[in-house]
Amino acid sequence: MSAPRNRRAPFLGRMSLPERNFVADALRAETVGGILLLVAAVAALIWANTLGGSYEAVRGFHLGPAALGLDLSVQHWAANGLLAVFFFVAGIELKRELVAGELRDPKAAALPVIAALCGMAMPALVYFTVNSIGGGSLQGWAVPTATDIAFALAVLAVIGTSLPAALRAFLLTLAVVDDLFAILIIAIFFTSKINFLALGLAAVGLVIFYLLLRKGIRGWYVYVPLALVIWGLMENSGVHATIAGVAMGLMLRCTRRDGETQSPGEHIEHLVRPLSAGLAVPLFALFSAGVSISGGAVHEVFTRPETLGVVLGLVVGKALGIFGGTWCTARFTRAELNPDLKWPDVFAVAALAGIGFTVSLLIGELAFSEDLVLADEIKASVLIGSLLAAVFAGILLKVRNTKYKKLCEDEERDDDQDGIPDIYELDKPEYHLRMAAIHEAKAAEHRRLAEVASGTHAGDDGPA
Numbered sequence: 155m156s157a158p159r160n161r162r163a164p165f166l167g168r169m170s171l172p173e174r175n176f177v178a179d180a181l182r183a184e185t186v187g188g189i190l191l192l193v194a195a196v197a198a199l200i201w202a203n204t205l206g207g208s209y210e211a212v213r214g215f216h217l218g219p220a221a222l223g224l225d226l227s228v229q230h231w232a233a234n235g236l237l238a239v240f241f242f243v244a245g246i247e248l249k250r251e252l253v254a255g256e257l258r259d260p261k262a263a264a265l266p267v268i269a270a271l272c273g274m275a276m277p278a279l280v281y282f283t284v285n286s287i288g289g290g291s292l293q294g295w296a297v298p299t300a301t302d303i304a305f306a307l308a309v310l311a312v313i314g315t316s317l318p319a320a321l322r323a324f325l326l327t328l329a330v331v332d333d334l335f336a337i338l339i340i341a342i343f344f345t346s347k348i349n350f351l352a353l354g355l356a357a358v359g360l361v362i363f364y365l366l367l368r369k370g371i372r373g374w375y376v377y378v379p380l381a382l383v384i385w386g387l388m389e390n391s392g393v394h395a396t397i398a399g400v401a402m403g404l405m406l407r408c409t410r411r412d413g414e415t416q417s418p419g420e421h422i423e424h425l426v427r428p429l430s431a432g433l434a435v436p437l438f439a440l441f442s443a444g445v446s447i448s449g450g451a452v453h454e455v456f457t458r459p460e461t462l463g464v465v466l467g468l469v470v471g472k473a474l475g476i477f478g479g480t481w482c483t484a485r486f487t488r489a490e491l492n493p494d495l496k497w498p499d500v501f502a503v504a505a506l507a508g509i510g511f512t513v514s515l516l517i518g519e520l521a522f523s524e525d526l527v528l529a530d531e532i533k534a535s536v537l538i539g540s541l542l543a544a545v546f547a548g549i550l551l552k553v554r555n556t557k558y559k560k561l562c563e564d565e566e567r568d569d570d571q572d573g574i575p576d577i578y579e580l581d582k583p584e585y586h587l588r589m590a591a592i593h594e595a596k597a598a599e600h601r602r603l604a605e606v607a608s609g610t611h612a613g614d615d616g617p618a
Contacts, residue, residue: 185304185307185308185310185311186431186432187304187308187427187428187430187431187432187435187436188302188303188304188305188306188307188308188309188311188431189308189311189312190431190432190435190436191302191304191305191308191431191435191436191439191511191512192305192308192312193436194436194437194439194440194443195439195440195443195511195537197440198439198440198441198442198443198444199443199444199445199447199537201444202444202445202446203446203447206446209444212228212441213227213228213229213232213441213444214227214228214229215227215228216228217231218231222386222390223386223389223390224386224389224390228441229441229442232437232438232440232441232442233438233441233442233516233519234389234394234395234396235385235395236433236434236435236437236438237396237399237434237435237438237512237516238385238395238396238398238399239399239426239429239430239434240396240399240430240434240435240438240512241333241337241396241397241399241400241403242399242400242402242403242426242430243403243423243426243427243430244330244333244334244337244399244400244403245399245400245401245402245403245404245406246403246404246406246408246419246422246423246426247330247333247403247423248330248331248333248334248400248403248404249403249404249405249406249408249419250408250417250419250420250423251327251330253408253409254408254409254410254417255327257327257330257331261487264483264487265480265483265484265487266324266327266328266331267331268479268480268482268483269328269476269479269480269483269504270327270328270331270332270335270476270479271331271335271479272475272476272478272479272480273299273301273328273332273472273475273476273479273504273507274299274300274332274335274336274475275475276467276471276472276474276475276478277298277299277467277468277471277472277475278295278296278298278299278467278471279471280298280463280466280467280470280471281294281295281297281298281463281464281466281467281471282295282463283463284459284462284463284466285459285460285463287459288459288462288463289459290458290459290460290463291460291522291528293521293522294460294463294464294517294518294521294522294532296336296339296343296517296521297464297467297510297514297517297518297521297532297535297536298463298464298465298466298467298468298471298472298510298514298536298539299332299335299336299339299467299510299514299517300332300333300336300510300512300513300514300517301328301329301332301472301507301508301509301510302329302509302510302511302512302513302514302540303325303326303329304431304435304511304512305509305511305512305540305544306325306329306506306507306509306544307322307325309506309509309544309547309548310506310551317503317551317558317562318495318558318561318562319562320495321495321499321503324500324503325503325506325507328476328507329507332507332513333513336513336517337396337397337400339517340394340396340397340516340517340520341393341394341397344394344517344520344521345392345393345394346392347392348391348392348393349390349391349392350391352387352388352390352391352392353387353388353391353392353393355387356384356387356388356391356393356398359380359383359384359387360384360398360401360402360405362380363377363380363381363384363402363405364405366380367405367406367407367418381398381402384398384402385398385399394520396516403419406418406419406422407419408420435512438512438515438516439511439512439515442515442516442519442533443511443515443533443537445530445531445533445534445537446530447534452534452538454531454534455531455534455535455538458531460528460531460532460535461531461532461534461535462535464514464518464532464535464536464539465535465538465539465542466539467539468508468509468510468514468536468539468540468542468543469505469508469539469542469543469546471508472504472505472507472508472510472543473501473504473505473507473508473543473546474504475504476503476504476507477497477500477501477504480500480504481497481500495561496554498550498553498554499554501550502547502550502551502554503547505543505546505547505550506543506544506547506551507543508539508540508542508543508546508547509540509543509544509547510536510539510540510543511536511537511540514536514540515533515536518532518533518536519533569589569592570585570588570589570592572585572588
């Protein structure tokens with residue numbers, strides 16, 4: 155008799171309750187931050203297209219101690235300073251995913267990692283192809299490779315689509331891996347002149363930061379000044395200063411010990427994420443997304459190879475890359491799609507990942523720092539490409555919105571009112587005993603009402 159076949163691993167199946175709760179909290183903060191990001195981007199566009207002189211004056215205003223090499227423009231402070239907070243949170247997210255989340259199991263991690271890699275390689279290939287044929291600059295190949303999770307979730311909030319937890323977690327994991335490789339791209343391809351003394355001192359600061367963490371030293375008054383020193387040294391080293399944020403985020407412990415309800419990494423992420431999503435990223439958008447939009451500028455976006463490559467990379471490259479990588483990985487492994495979902499659902503999420511904003515704008519600034527006119531056109535192409543990807547994904551998601559709502563209602567139902575969704579308790583005898591007591595109480599109440607109703611009818615049928 156042949157051995158039974160191994161059961162296939164479910165892909166986008168039900169998450170564990172702790173993981174679901176963590177993802178829900180993280181996505182809630184990102185959704186609010188994404189809406190603020192949308193508001194900031196719209197404000198920047200209005201400001202730049204109505205009072206362009208004042209906009210340029212404000213974001214070009216320099217401040218900071220020149221003696222420390224930190225006499226920077228407001229736009230530079232937003233891109234290198236505020237985004238260091240964003241990348242600090244990204245570093246914590248990545249560390250947590252690697253040690254306690256979806257990426258801790260190499261087999262489970264293979265699918266989102268491959269999907270994210272394909273979702274970065276395909277847009278770069280689309281950009282490279284368009285610019286090779288059109289004779290454009292290849293410097294912007296990395297611009298369409300990034301996904302903005304906050305912006306994507308803001309779009310979901312605006313169009314009112316209730317994605318099931320597994321699809322949202324898949325989108326979050328894609329974005330985390332995406333951020334990791336975006337960080338590597340920035341570190342490797344956008345570092346020119348290096349000040350090795352400043353870089354060495356920054357490395358020493360990171361070692362001290364790590365040792366203090368391992369010794370269990372507590373207190374923001376220790377870590378915040380040290381983090382600012384490390385950031386300043388990294389800024390002066392020639393390596394993009396946001397790398398300091400990532401490095402410090404990766405050093406935090408994200409596993410829970412006995413008696414802990416949260417690991418230090420989870421606790422700090424909970425504190426810092428609102429600052430990142432609600433202040434740092436929207437302010438970056440305010441001082442980076444302001445580009446002049448006119449009929450001529452829109453025409454340039456769709457006719458110039460650099461800008462057209464970015465638009466097609468975000469809209470076409472992201473969707474095909476993520477979906478193709480996911481389908482091929484599932485096809486050639488034992489991963490099997492959750493029967494409640496369909497492959498068009500995966501394609502819709504892949505299209506949603508084409509919303510590239512924060513990191514795409516940053517890479518656009520770095521790639522075309524010598525050509526400010528082209529840099530602004532690249533920003534316009536990021537905005538237009540992200541808008542087209544959002545509309546396309548929104549249409550796809552709306553088609554299945556009724557199904558998503560049903561899945562979300564099933565995930566949230568708590569009939570026994572114990573604070574835990576029922577779907578996580580179906581294998582627990584205590585849950586069924588509580589539900590039996592609830593139904594028995596309801597049955598007793600209905601029997602009482604039936605007796606009352608019978609007495610009433612009997613009285614009505616009697617003699618006057």
